[in-house]
Amino acid sequence: MSEVQRLEHPRPHPARTIVYMIVSFVFRLLQFVLIVTGIAVGVSTAVVWVGFPILLATTSLIRWSGDREREWLGSMLRVPLPPAERRPYDGLPLLRRWIVRLSDMTTWRDLAYLMVAFPLACLEFGIAIASIVLLPMAVWVTPWLGWLHGELGLALLGPDRTKRLEQKAERLQASRARGVDAAEAERRRIERDLHDGAQQRLVAVAMSLGRAKSKFDQDPEAVRELIDEAHADAKLAVSELRDLARGIYPAVLGDRGLDAALSAQAAKSPIPVDVSVDVDPRPPAAVETTAYFIVGETLTNIAKHSGATEATVKVWRTDDHVVVEITDNGHGGAEVRPGGGLAGLADRAATIDGVITVVSPVGGPTVIRADLPCQW
Secondary structure: OEEOOOOOOOOOOHHHHHHHHHHHHHHHHHHHHHHHHHHHHHHHOHHHOOHHHHHHHHHHHHHHHHHHHHHHHHHHHOOOOOOOOOOOOOOOOHHHHHHHHHHOHHHHHHHHHHHHHHHHHHHHHHHHHHHHHOHHHHHHHHHHHHHHHHHHHHHHHOOOHHHHHHHHHHHHHHHHHHHHHHHHHHHHHHHHHHHHHHHHHHHHHHHHHHHHHHOOOOOHHHHHHHHHHHHHHHHHHHHHHHHHHHHHOOHHHHHHOHHHHHHHHHHHOOOOEEEEEEOOOOOOHHHHHHHHHHHHHHHHHHHHHHOOOOEEEEEEEOOOEEEEEEEEOOOOOOOOOOOOHHHHHHHHHHOOOOEEEEEOOOOOOEEEEEEEEOOO
């Protein structure tokens, strides 16, 4: 899976979720017993100083377990949790180190997650065992439970609110910069298409008409041929200008919306494409345009490179997002590479603070998903 500036996480695979729930139960039980026992014994014996080493060891266990949980959630449930940012304490005496750890909110958030995760692990363990027997539960229920568990991990083990706001500001700045780059690339493409296409046609029209004017009295037959040539070039120029205008903003999109525009795209595809669109109420024009070009460029790439025999396009709206999902049955292996087609899709989505997610295992299928916000 490749992710482009993504903070949210997709639903995990059912098999990974079941393995996570079963294996986690053992570790959560051990963590819960050791942490609760360490805190109880350490607090009760602190009055005679024996409890302080126990509390110090328990604090270290909490922090170590929190770090392992971040890695475990990332590898099994595909939760994009960065490493914890903890307060530095290098060079301090042992007691001062412990005080710094206790004053670090990340430590308490680790503890909160570990305490909440144990009763959840008991419930998830039972559901995972039942899912092995009941296939529909394994396919539909466990991924949603894994997703909910990942949300809990993001809330308690992810960056705090201040850090999340800083990261959001950095992402917005980066997305705006990428949007400017994408707009500049689009401007250069339009200039190039005008120069190499319609402009050359119009120059040819002017030259043909100029030659016809010079021969108007001497060679009427040659004048007729030159006018016919100019007429043909003029029609080609009009056609190229129409195609260029359609590339900037297709008329059917503005008049009839995404459903009609994407259906028209699918009809031109060399492979069968099934289209499903449900975006009521109608999203902003910028979102529609971005979705339209993402689908168009993806279908073009599928036809050229994937080896697929069919594809599906699903577009739906949540409260504040339009989700575009394109799936094909090709050979897979697609990746987001700098300067590549998928990176271009990500840049286009970034112009409105959208994100692209690519899941394309070798052998397929490939799923390209765009989450486009309707407010920014």
